Amino acid sequence: MADQRELLLGLADDELVIGWRDSEWTGIAPLLEEDVAFSSIAQNEIGHARAVYERLTDDADALAFDRALDDYRCAPLVELRLLDWAHTIARRWLYEVADEIRITALMEDADVGGLAAKINREEAYHRMHAEMWHERLLNEPRFRAAVTELWPYALGVVLPEQRAALASRVGLDEVDAVERGSHTDDFAPLLEEMTMVRRSAPAGAQW
Amino acid sequence: MVTAEQVWAALDEIPDPEIPVVSLVDLGVIRSVDVGDDAVRVEFTPTFLGCPALETMVRAIEGKVGELGAAADVDVVNDDSWSTDKITAVGREKLRAAGFAPPAPRLVRIQSHVHRCPYCGSTDTRLENIFGPTPCRSLRYCNGCRQPFEQFKTI
Numbered sequence: 313m314a315d316q317r318e319l320l321l322g323l324a325d326d327e328l329v330i331g332w333r334d335s336e337w338t339g340i341a342p343l344l345e346e347d348v349a350f351s352s353i354a355q356n357e358i359g360h361a362r363a364v365y366e367r368l369t370d371d372a373d374a375l376a377f378d379r380a381l382d383d384y385r386c387a388p389l390v391e392l393r394l395l396d397w398a399h400t401i402a403r404r405w406l407y408e409v410a411d412e413i414r415i416t417a418l419m420e421d422a423d424v425g426g427l428a429a430k431i432n433r434e435e436a437y438h439r440m441h442a443e444m445w446h447e448r449l450l451n452e453p454r455f456r457a458a459v460t461e462l463w464p465y466a467l468g469v470v471l472p473e474q475r476a477a478l479a480s481r482v483g484l485d486e487v488d489a490v491e492r493g494s495h496t497d498d499f500a501p502l503l504e505e506m507t508m509v510r511r512s513a514p515a516g517a518q519w
Numbered sequence: 520m521v522t523a524e525q526v527w528a529a530l531d532e533i534p535d536p537e538i539p540v541v542s543l544v545d546l547g548v549i550r551s552v553d554v555g556d557d558a559v560r561v562e563f564t565p566t567f568l569g570c571p572a573l574e575t576m577v578r579a580i581e582g583k584v585g586e587l588g589a590a591a592d593v594d595v596v597n598d599d600s601w602s603t604d605k606i607t608a609v610g611r612e613k614l615r616a617a618g619f620a621p622p623a624p625r626l627v628r629i630q631s632h633v634h635r636c637p638y639c640g641s642t643d644t645r646l647e648n649i650f651g652p653t654p655c656r657s658l659r660y661c662n663g664c665r666q667p668f669e670q671f672k673t674i
Contacts, residue, residue, distance in 0.1 A: 345648045352650035359569020359654075363597045426598030433602065433674040434567060434654070441649050 317368060318385065319471075320424065322492055323414065324364035325386035326469065328376055330407055331357030332506055333390060342397055353404075353438055360431045367424060377510040381495065381503055388490045389465035393498040401445045402458035406466035408442040409481050411435060413474050465490045521587045526552045526559055529583040536572035536579075537653050540617040543576060547605025550596060558592040559584050564601040567654040567674075603673050614671060620659065622673040636661035637668055644668075 335354035341347040365372035389407060394400045415435060418428035449455035463482070467475050467489035479486045509517050530552070531544040543549055543563075550562040561580055565573050577593050584591035603622035606614075611621035620637045634644050641663025648658040657670040 345650075348648060348652075349650040352654050355569040355571070356567065356654050357569070359567065363568045366597070426600070429599035430568065430597060430601075433599075434569075436674070437649055437672060444649075 316421075316423075320364055320368060322385040322387070323418075324361045324368070324376075325384050326390050326407075326411075327357045327364065328361035329384075329386045329502070329506075330390040331355070331361060332502065333392075333394070334404075337400070349441055353441065356434050356438070360434070363427055363431070364424075367427065373510065373516070377507045381500060384495070384499070384503070385492055386495075386499075387465070387469045387492045388494075388496045388499075389462065389469055391496045391499040391502060392462075392465070393502070396458070398449070398452070398454045399458040399462065401442075401449060402455060402462050403466075404438075405442040405446045406459065406462055406482065407469065408435070408439045410466050410469035410478055412439060413477055413481070414470050417474065460484070464488060468492055521554060521559065521584075521589045523552045523554050525587055526554065526561070526584060526589075529587055530561070530580060533576070533579045533583055536575045537570075537655075538614070538617075538619065540613050540619075541606075541610045543580070545607050545610030545613060547607060547610070548576075548601060549580075550600055554589075555592075558590040559587075560592045560594065562594050562596050564596050564598070566601060566603075568597065569654060603671060606671075618668055619656070620668055620670040622671040625673055634659055634670055636663055636666065638666050639664040 331354045334350045334357060337350040338347060338354070341350055361376065362372050365375045369375045389403060392403070394403060412432075412435065415428050415432050419425050419432060421428065459482075463484050464487050466482070467478060467486065468491050470478055472489075475486055475489065527544065527549070530549050531542045533543045535541050535543060535546055546566065548564050548566060550564050551560075553560040553562075561584070563577065563580065573595070577595065580593050581591040602625060604625055606621065614621045615637045618637050620635060623633065633642050634646075635642050636644050636659075639661060641661055643662040644659045645662065646657065647660050647667065651658045651669055655672055655674075657672055658667065659670045660667050
């Protein structure tokens with residue numbers, strides 16, 4: 313069960329942090345449609361994080377925001393501060409492909425299968441969005457370079473036994489993964505920003 | 520003693536906070552009503568997990584049941600029991616009349632990808648954006664009557 317908790321915590325942390333990174337495009341995405349899309353995807357991902365945290369604790373906010381940096385289990389892929397659209401889209405696409413593999417595996421789980429299936433219904437639209445961009449940028453050298461650069465990070469999103477499937481789906485050879493467990497330099501400032509409201513109103517912010 | 524029928528009728532008066540033309544009962548998010556000795560237990564399934572209106576809806580359920588003189592015990596169930604196929608026929612027609620294309624049944628969507636304009640009924644429509652003003656909506660455009668419209672996503 314300890315492994316299961318670790319797996320779910322990693323999933324929830326990934327969804328929270330990718331949601332946060334996606335939300336950074338709200339208001340400044342290069343296309344109005346993408347402003348809406350990234351904001352909506354961010355909202356969904358953070359909603360998924362909350363639902364998974366609630367399976368692990370009675371106080372989802374505390375679990376989401378009150379841990380020490382080293383206790384977060386997110387994959388380094390989601391932490392990266394990406395300011396370039398090619399990298400942003402490359403991460404979204406790689407993340408969605410990896411996420412589909414682990415979510416569909418979790419759908420078989422007796423305990424969280426129902427929640428995973430509910431998450432999967434929403435992720436279908438994230439995948440459509442990611443695949444649409446992938447198709448559009450497929451032959452752009454800048455996009456290809458970004459995919460190659462982020463590929464070791466993407467492998468770290470899924471379990472070792474799921475990596476062959478991910479490699480086959482993405483069409484790249486397996487390389488050494490950037491594993492979850494340690495954090496990138498981008499994570500500390502992100503956590504600082506993400507927990508700002510929580511720290512300023514420990515009893516819970518009222519809107 | 521309040522009856523389950525009275526509770527269902529009361530819950531049918533709660534508008535969806537984001538699409539108020541339909542009620543929570545129309546949306547199919549009330550999974551069960553169970554009148555117990557101490558409280559009325561209501562099982563409620565959110566449409567989208569990140570729906571910001573979740574707390575508002577739970578409070579509205581508690582308020583409506585309270586008006587009947589009973590205490591509500593609302594259980595938010597995050598399992599796979601809700602899909603857009605749970606929206607009632609009445610709910611679908613209310614959506615259409617308000618300019619929201621109701622979600623295609625899951626089987627139809629998977630087989631044909633047909634999306635019908637809620638204004639003129641044409642199926643000559645195109646996707647403008649998978650995402651819209653709330654997570655449950657896409658934006659489409661009708662080539663028939665040249666009208667943009669919102670499409671309730673099938674999930």
